[in-house]
Amino acid sequence: MNTLAYIIYLFITYLITVHVGLRFYRNGRVYILRLLHGDEKMTDSINNILLVGYYLLNLGYASLMISTWKTITTWAEMVGSISTMTGKIMLALGIMHFWNMTVIYFISRKHNTITHHKI
Amino acid sequence: MRTSLNFTAYLVYLPIVIILTWYVAHTLFKNSKIFMLDIFSGKTEIAISTNKLFETGFYLLNLGFALLIMEITTEIADSRTLLEVLSTKIGGFSIYLGISLFFNLYLFFRGRRISREKARLAEALKKIPGNS
Numbered sequence: 275m276n277t278l279a280y281i282i283y284l285f286i287t288y289l290i291t292v293h294v295g296l297r298f299y300r301n302g303r304v305y306i307l308r309l310l311h312g313d314e315k316m317t318d319s320i321n322n323i324l325l326v327g328y329y330l331l332n333l334g335y336a337s338l339m340i341s342t343w344k345t346i347t348t349w350a351e352m353v354g355s356i357s358t359m360t361g362k363i364m365l366a367l368g369i370m371h372f373w374n375m376t377v378i379y380f381i382s383r384k385h386n387t388i389t390h391h392k393i
Numbered sequence: 394m395r396t397s398l399n400f401t402a403y404l405v406y407l408p409i410v411i412i413l414t415w416y417v418a419h420t421l422f423k424n425s426k427i428f429m430l431d432i433f434s435g436k437t438e439i440a441i442s443t444n445k446l447f448e449t450g451f452y453l454l455n456l457g458f459a460l461l462i463m464e465i466t467t468e469i470a471d472s473r474t475l476l477e478v479l480s481t482k483i484g485g486f487s488i489y490l491g492i493s494l495f496f497n498l499y500l501f502f503r504g505r506r507i508s509r510e511k512a513r514l515a516e517a518l519k520k521i522p523g524n525s
Contacts, residue, residue, distance in 0.1 A: 297409040297449050308439065341482040354464040357407075364457030370449045 275346040283356050287336040291329065294367065299325045305378055336363060338354055398469040402479055408465055409483055415454065421497060422448040428501040432508045447497070455493060459486055496515040 299321060306317045346352050349375055422444055462482065475479035515518050 283437030294449060294453065297445060299451075301445045304439045304442045348400075350397070350403065353400065353403045357403075357460040357463045361457045364453045365461060366457075368450050368453030368457055371446070371453060375446065375450070387491070 275345065275352060279343070279346055279356055280353045282339055283340070283359055286356070286360055288333070290360075290364065291336070292334045295328050295332075297323055298328070298371075303381065304383075309378075309382060332363075332367065335366070339363070339370075398472075398475055399465055399493060400452050402465055402469060403463065404474055406463060406482060410463075410486060411456070413483075413490065414455045414459065416496055418448060418455070421451070421494055423499070425501055428505055432501075432504040434508060434512065451493070451497065455490060458489065462486065501508065 302324070303317060303321055306320055307314065310316050310320075339362070343355065343359070346355060418474070425447070426441070426444055428442045429436065433440040433443070462485070465478055465482075467474075469478060
């Protein structure tokens with residue numbers, strides 16, 4: 275039972291990680307471009323590195339969590355523990371995401387005030 | 394088998410929660426595009442990107458929370474308990490979803506107010522002679 279649960283869990287987390295990662299990759303590009311004042315080459319390389327780092331962090335976290343799994347005997351327990359684990363990962367991702375957005379917001383605000391002073 | 398009712402509860406709970414979250418996110422972020430365009434003063438690219446990023450975060454947080462609170466620890470013996478447990482869970486989740494919806498709306502209104510103030514400030518700075 276546990277093996278089946280691990281397979282389903284890894285599949286779901288893999289899908290979520292890749293999907294969300296691609297979404298961040300596509301939509302975050304504009305932000306980095308604005309922070310770097312339109313330097314496209316630098317933006318693309320930073321974006322790629324960020325994507326790889328994100329994958330490593332997330333998949334590593336997902337596979338680390340497997341070692342804390344309790345023994346499963348029934349189907350109901352399997353569904354319950356899979357959803358709890360997936361929920362934890364999604365919540366962690368969401369919190370990380372909004373934290374990053376806040377940081378980017380503050381960085382871009384600092385940039386704006388600096389350019390204002392120059393003028 | 395006694396425990397099969399727990400499994401039924403999960404089977405009812407999961408689709409309801411996922412459809413509810415999808416519906417709320419869909420409605421909110423279809424209508425928030427106009428806010429974003431206003432906040433970023435017509436810069437379409439960054440407005441749509443921000444909208445997508447907020448949408449992804451909204452899905453992650455809410456679905457994550459829904460999955461986290463899904464587990465029912467007590468044994469469900471009859472259909473009455475099943476209905477009571479399910480309604481408590483789904484009701485609580487709906488309230489949480491409503492709160493996060495209004496929090497997002499508050500963020501949008503706040504962003505719009507700030508960007509309007511900035512625009513007004515820039516307008517006023519232009520009018521001062523010798524500052525071009």
